[in-house]
Amino acid sequence: MPTFFEKLTWSPCDGYGLRVAKTRFGNIGALRCGENTNPLARYALMAQGEQVHISTWPVVWPTMIPLFQPDLDTRADYGNVAANRIRAAAHCFENKCFGILCTGHLDDINMKAISSLSADSEFMNYALKSTSRGAMMFLDPISAMLPDHIIDPDSGEKVEKTLLLKQEGILYAEIDLDEGVEGNQYQDVVGGYQRLDVFDLRGDRTRRKLATFFRRSKTSDGNA
Numbered sequence: 001m002p003t004f005f006e007k008l009t010w011s012p013c014d015g016y017g018l019r020v021a022k023t024r025f026g027n028i029g030a031l032r033c034g035e036n037t038n039p040l041a042r043y044a045l046m047a048q049g050e051q052v053h054i055s056t057w058p059v060v061w062p063t064m065i066p067l068f069q070p071d072l073d074t075r076a077d078y079g080n081v082a083a084n085r086i087r088a089a090a091h092c093f094e095n096k097c098f099g100i101l102c103t104g105h106l107d108d109i110n111m112k113a114i115s116s117l118s119a120d121s122e123f124m125n126y127a128l129k130s131t132s133r134g135a136m137m138f139l140d141p142i143s144a145m146l147p148d149h150i151i152d153p154d155s156g157e158k159v160e161k162t163l164l165l166k167q168e169g170i171l172y173a174e175i176d177l178d179e180g181v182e183g184n185q186y187q188d189v190v191g192g193y194q195r196l197d198v199f200d201l202r203g204d205r206t207r208r209k210l211a212t213f214f215r216r217s218k219t220s221d222g223n224a
Contacts, residue, residue, distance in 0.1 A: 003034045014208040018044050026051040026177050033057055036087045044203050046095045047190045051177050053095065055088045057103045057134035080132040081165065089143035096141040096183035098175045103134030105168040137163040138173040141180040146173045 002010040018041060020029040029045035029052070036042065036055045045053065061080050084101055092099040106114075106128065115125035138146040149158045150169045164171050187193055 001035055001038070014206060015204050016207045018203055018205065020045055020048040020050045028052045028054065030054040030056065036091060040201060042091050042095075043190070043201060047201070050095060050097055051180060052098045052100065052175070053088070053091055054100045054102065055084070055091075057084050057101065059104045059106045060128060060131045060133050081135045081163070084134055085137065085139075085145075089139055092139045092141055093143040094189050096180040096188075098141060098146075098177070098180070099139035099143075101135065101137050101139070103136060106133075107168065133166055135163045135165040136171045138171070138175070140175070141183050146175065148173045 001012050020027045027049045029048070029050040031038070031041060031045070031053075033056065057080065088099045088101050091097070111125055111128045115121040115128065118124035138148055140146050145162060148161050148163065148171050150161050150164070150171060151157070152159050161171060184191065
């Protein structure tokens with residue numbers, strides 16, 4: 001589901017891909033950006049036994065451009081790090097699953113290239129550099145951040161990292177799927193806490209087509 005000005009380019013998709021991937025690493029589900037605030041979409045993944053939830057986020061989200069305070073992530077208003085973590089953490093806590101938050105990376109070269117397309121390239125470059133960015137991190141089934149690390153490219157040693165923000169790299173963490181069992185024993189939102197006698201969620205996985213063409217069949221007398 002595209003958000004705000006994204007709708008100038010993209011349109012909503014269908015429910016064909018709203019399913020978990022059953023892999024040898026566990027049942028993995030994924031939603032992008034604001035879809036992680038759609039309770040029905042999230043519940044649909046929970047109902048399929050999702051154990052690891054991947055949420056993907058934009059590199060930058062210019063909801064507010066801090067004209068006088070460049071470091072938006074430390075301000076009391078909207079910041080991507082806090083907002084994205086809250087949304088992903090809520091899902092992890094409700095579903096008792098692990099969360100992987102991931103985003104892309106914009107370096108100075110990319111920012112300058114994008115800014116050059118604007119009539120005010122200097123302001124656009126400033127806006128990209130100062131707007132709150134997304135972050136990469138891991139969450140456990142009680143929504144706490146997992147101990148993470150990166151591998152130093154020069155020494156090959158592990159370097160502890162809470163999250164990746166404004167830095168390109170690969171973030172590593174270890175998870176144990178069994179840690180999600182205990183939580184579901186006392187509060188399973190698709191088990192003991194589900195009210196099947198009251199609610200009925202149905203999902204349509206029909207692959208939508210731009211157009212459907214058919215040929216009218218003929219009657220027994222040869223007429224259309």
